[in-house]
Amino acid sequence: MTDTLDRRRAAPERPLLPETVPFDFLVVGSGLAGIYAALQAAPHGRCLLLTKATLQVSNSAWAQGGIAAALDAEDNPDLHAGDTFRAGRGLCRPSAVEVLVREGPARVEEMLALGVPFERDPAGRPLLGLEGGHGRRRIVHAGGGATGDAVVRALLPRVAADDRITVWERARVGCLLTDGARCRGALVERGGRWAAVAARGVILATGGACGLYARTTNPGTTTGDGIAMAYRAGAAIADMEFVQFHPTAYALGRPAFLLSEALRGEGAQLWNVAGERFMARYDPAAELAPRDVVARAIHAEMLRTGADHVDLRVDALRPEVLPHFEALFARLRALGFDPNGQPIPVAPAAHFLMGGVMVDLQARTTLDGLFACGEVACTGVHGANRLASNSLLECLVFGHRAAAAAADVGPACGPPPQGEPVPCLEPDALRRVGDWMFADAGIIRDEGGLRRLGERLSTLPETAERTVAAVIAEAALDRRESRGAHFRADFPVEDPNLAVHFVRRRGEPTERQRWT
Secondary structure, three states: OHHHHHHHOOOOOOOOOOEEEEOOEEEEOOOHHHHHHHHHHHHHOOEEEEOOOOOOOOHHHHOOOOEEOOOOOOOOHHHHHHHHHHHHOOOOOHHHHHHHHHHHHHHHHHHHHOOOOEOEOOOOOEOEEOOOOOOOOOEEOEOOOOHHHHHHHHHHHHHHHOOOEEEEOOEEEEEEEEOOOEEEEEEEEEOOEEEEEEOOEEEEOOOOOHHHOOOEOOOOOOOOHHHHHHHHOOOOEEOOOOEEEEEEEEOOOOOOOEOOHHHHHOOOEEEOOOOOEOHHHOOOOHHHOOHHHHHHHHHHHHHHHOOOOEEEEOOOOOHHHHHHHHHHHHHHHHOOOOOOOOOEEEEEEEEEEOOEEEOOOOOEOOOEOEEEOHHHEEOOOOOOOOOOOOHHHHHHHHHHHHHHHHHOOOOOOOOOOOOOOOOOOOHHHHHHHHHHHHHHOOOOEOHHHHHHHHHHHOOOOOOHHHHHHHHHHHHHHHOOOOEOOEOEOOEOOOOHHHOOEEEEOOOOOOEEEOOO
C-alpha cells in the first residue's frame, strides 16, 4: 500500500536539465510481458527495466488463471482460434489471433524448458484444464491457482543474473520523450531525482487500467499510466470501451481476489441467494459460458434478488482436482470460509482491459521507436471480450515480438528532448474515480451515466488517471450498441455496422477501422 500511495503523490520538482542516462532499450513495466521482453531484448543491447512498485507487484503475478495453448493431440491452433473468435464477438483481428494460437505452443514449451512448475499428469505431461469459452482442455496451471506468480518467479532470477539488464524499482515515468516523429526515451523519477533515459527502443508493458475501478482484481498501481503517456505522446489508442469484468471475484473486501475460472471448469456451480442454480437460464454452456455472459448473469441475479453477491459452490468438485486449488482454498480458509462446507460469496470485478495502445503484429505502435505488449497494448487479439487464459499467452507471444522489433531499430542521434512530467491523482481523488467508474462505466452502461461520469472527471486536475478514465467514458458513449464486455442498457443489441475498432489520437476525431 505504501508503494501505491507514494506513487500517487504529485510529481516532485525536477531540475531543468535532468541527467541523461543512455540505454539501448527501455522496458517500462515488470509483469510477464515486460520481464520476458527484457530477457529477449538483452542479447541485442543494454536494457533498463523499470517498475513503479517492485518486481513482485504486477497483474501477471496476481493472475490465477492459466495459459491457454493447443498442446494436446486432440486440440489444434484452429480450434483455439475458433474459441477466441467466438468470445471476441466479431472484433478479433484475424491476423493477430493467428499469431497468438500458432506461436503460443512454442512459448509455453519454452516456459516448460525454463522450469516453470506447471502441474503435470502421472505420465509427466502438462495437466490441461478447461475454462469458460474453451471447447477443449488446453489450460496449463501452476502453483495451485497461482500461475502468473509461478511464471514470474521462474523468470525473475534470469533477469537478476543477466548483467545486460538493469532494474530500477519504485521508478515513475513522468512522460515519454519524443522529437515529434520518434520516441527517444522517457523522463523517469526515482528517489526524488529525475533522469532523461535515452533509448533507441522503448517497450511499454505497464498493464491495463482496471485499478481505476472501485471493485477490481488488479493491484492499485494498474491505472493506465502507459496508455496515458503513449496517448499524450501522439500514439493511437483503440477499443478503450471494452473493460472485462471477471464474474467470480470474492465479494468481500478490496481489492477483490478472483476465484479462478478453472473452478467452474472442474464443476463449481453458481447459485443465487434464493437457492437457485441460474446460469442455464442465460446460456446453454451455463457456468462455462464466456466471461461477459457470466458476469452479466450474476449482475442480473444480484439485482433480481436484492443481494450483493451470488454463491460459488465448490462442494461438487471431484476429490482428485482439489489439490490443484489448495493455495486458493488456503486463502479462503484464512478469511473464515471452509470451501468444502460453505458457499463462497462472489460478484463481478473489473479485471482486464481489451483496449490500449494500438500496435501491429510486431508490437509497433503508431509512434516510431515505441512498442507495446501485454495488457497495455491493443493487438486486436481479444476483440470485444477476452477468452479466459489468453492474456498470459499474449504477454509471451507479443513480448517476444516486441523485443525482436525493437532490436531492429537503429540508434537515435543526440540526447532525448525535454518533457514535462504528468502528476498523479491524490489517493482520495482516485478513490472517488473508482466509485464513479464502477457505477457509470461498469458492467451495464447508459448515456446518462456516461455523461455524468464525464462531467465528474472534468472537475479533476489533468493527470494520467483522469486521461484514461475520460477516454474509457468517451469510447463507451461513442459505441451505441452492446458487444462483448461493453453493454449499453439503452442500446442492448449488437449493431453489425459497428463491427469496427474505434481508434483515437489526441486532438483528432475518432476513426473507425476494420482490422484484418
